[in-house]
Amino acid sequence: MPDVFTPKENSKLASQKNIASLAYSVLGTTKTKNVHPFSSYCELPKDISFQSQSHDEVVLLFTRRHFITNLGWILTTLLLILFPAFFGFIIQAFDQARIPLPPQFIVLSILFYFLVVFGYAFMNFLTWFYNVLIVTQKEIVDIDYSHLVYHNVAATNVNLVEDVNYTQAGFIRGIFNYGDVYVQTAGGKENIEALAIPKPARVSKIILNLIGHGGLPNV
Amino acid sequence: MEGFQMFENLTFNLLFFLKLFLMFLIFGYAVFTFVIVTQVIVMNRLFRHNVVSELVFATALFHLFAAGFLFFVTLVIL
Numbered sequence: 596m597p598d599v600f601t602p603k604e605n606s607k608l609a610s611q612k613n614i615a616s617l618a619y620s621v622l623g624t625t626k627t628k629n630v631h632p633f634s635s636y637c638e639l640p641k642d643i644s645f646q647s648q649s650h651d652e653v654v655l656l657f658t659r660r661h662f663i664t665n666l667g668w669i670l671t672t673l674l675l676i677l678f679p680a681f682f683g684f685i686i687q688a689f690d691q692a693r694i695p696l697p698p699q700f701i702v703l704s705i706l707f708y709f710l711v712v713f714g715y716a717f718m719n720f721l722t723w724f725y726n727v728l729i730v731t732q733k734e735i736v737d738i739d740y741s742h743l744v745y746h747n748v749a750a751t752n753v754n755l756v757e758d759v760n761y762t763q764a765g766f767i768r769g770i771f772n773y774g775d776v777y778v779q780t781a782g783g784k785e786n787i788e789a790l791a792i793p794k795p796a797r798v799s800k801i802i803l804n805l806i807g808h809g810g811l812p813n814v
Numbered sequence: 815m816e817g818f819q820m821f822e823n824l825t826f827n828l829l830f831f832l833k834l835f836l837m838f839l840i841f842g843y844a845v846f847t848f849v850i851v852t853q854v855i856v857m858n859r860l861f862r863h864n865v866v867s868e869l870v871f872a873t874a875l876f877h878l879f880a881a882g883f884l885f886f887v888t889l890v891i892l
């Protein structure tokens with residue numbers, strides 16, 4: 596005979612068990628992990644949360660662009676840091692007396708230059724840091740951040756996901772195992788794209804597993 | 815007359831314009847860093863990574879204070 600009344604604590608425990616069993620069937624593990632600051636892929640992350648997350652929603656997968664994609668701006672920043680020394684060396688080699696600027700003006704200009712270089716690196720880091728894809732047992736959330744004042748949040752219910760595919764083209768992408776994952780949703784809903792993320796095959800498999808379970812909307 | 819001459823000298827002084835230009839650049843940059851701080855606050859609300867989010871916010875604040883301090887120093891020295 597089914598129970599008409601179940602105590603609240605029991606239902607909470609039951610939902611936790613449901614989530615654990617879902618996590619195990621989707622990810623193959625129930626062990627949570629810490630996410631370090633430069634991490635771009637983590638299954639069952641401990642310390643990740645997002646605005647629209649409900650209290651019983653568990654983050655199953657967290658991913659962002661592979662860290663190797665930052666190599667371009669990191670190298671540019673290093674070159675920009677070295678540039679004043681190189682520039683100063685050239686000026687000394689030719690003629691020092693041709694610059695009739697007061698020393699405090701030169702010092703302030705150099706300080707400002709380094710501040711701008713720091714700003715350039717920091718902006719690029721922010722663009723990488725805040726571009727994330729989060730998969731929970733209920734929804735897939737894609738947070739995009741670019742161009743300083745532009746951000747876009749696309750979220751779709753797991754039940755609305757129709758298909759998942761990924762592309763991994765190119766030599767570098769093959770070596771570092773990263774690619775683009777596309778999540779197609781039903782009807783006129785916005786499709787979700789996760790570009791240059793690590794382990795694209797694993798990510799699409801996890802989402803496909805989740806579709807198979809139909810999510811857990813009522814846990 | 816003396817004041818006018820001083821103004822005339824300043825107006826045609828290239829160095830004065832360079833200093834003014836640097837001051838405006840730094841002020842503009844300080845405003846830009848303020849926008850970055852506001853955006854970091856907005857994005858930290860959307861997505862949180864426990865301690866790292868606070869570190870990013872602290873870095874953005876440091877950036878803003880550095881720009882403000884540089885602007886202040888520019889006002890005093892130049």
